Amino acid sequence: MGILVAFLLLSSIAVFASNSSSMCWYVLQLMQTFRNLLKTDEAALTSADIDVIFCEIPELHEAHDLFVSELQPLVDSWSDEQQVAEPIKVLVRFT
Numbered sequence: 198m199g200i201l202v203a204f205l206l207l208s209s210i211a212v213f214a215s216n217s218s219s220m221c222w223y224v225l226q227l228m229q230t231f232r233n234l235l236k237t238d239e240a241a242l243t244s245a246d247i248d249v250i251f252c253e254i255p256e257l258h259e260a261h262d263l264f265v266s267e268l269q270p271l272v273d274s275w276s277d278e279q280q281v282a283e284p285i286k287v288l289v290r291f292t
Contacts, residue, residue, distance in 0.1 A: 211268045214261050221258035228254060 228251040234240045235247075242250070267284035 208272050211265065211272045214265045214268065218258060218261035218265055221254060221261055224251065224254050225258055227251075 228247060231240075231242050231247050231251075232244075234242075235244055264284055268281070271279055271281060271284065
């Protein structure tokens, strides 16, 4: 694979992972809002419903944050000798 193609691919993956992490953060905020509503008369969901709907979102957010933190420095200091296996291994731990 050409160096430019590899760099563009890696950059795109880093942007996607960063965006996914941001989306997970918003979903976590929504989850917390529903949990806070459990303490009021306005609760729309049960605790069990929240657990099912938001299953593994905190873990997904953690995985994406860690992946981005490992991948972004590689993109920022790209060279033709760059290796990207280590950040990908981070994701494997969460599967």
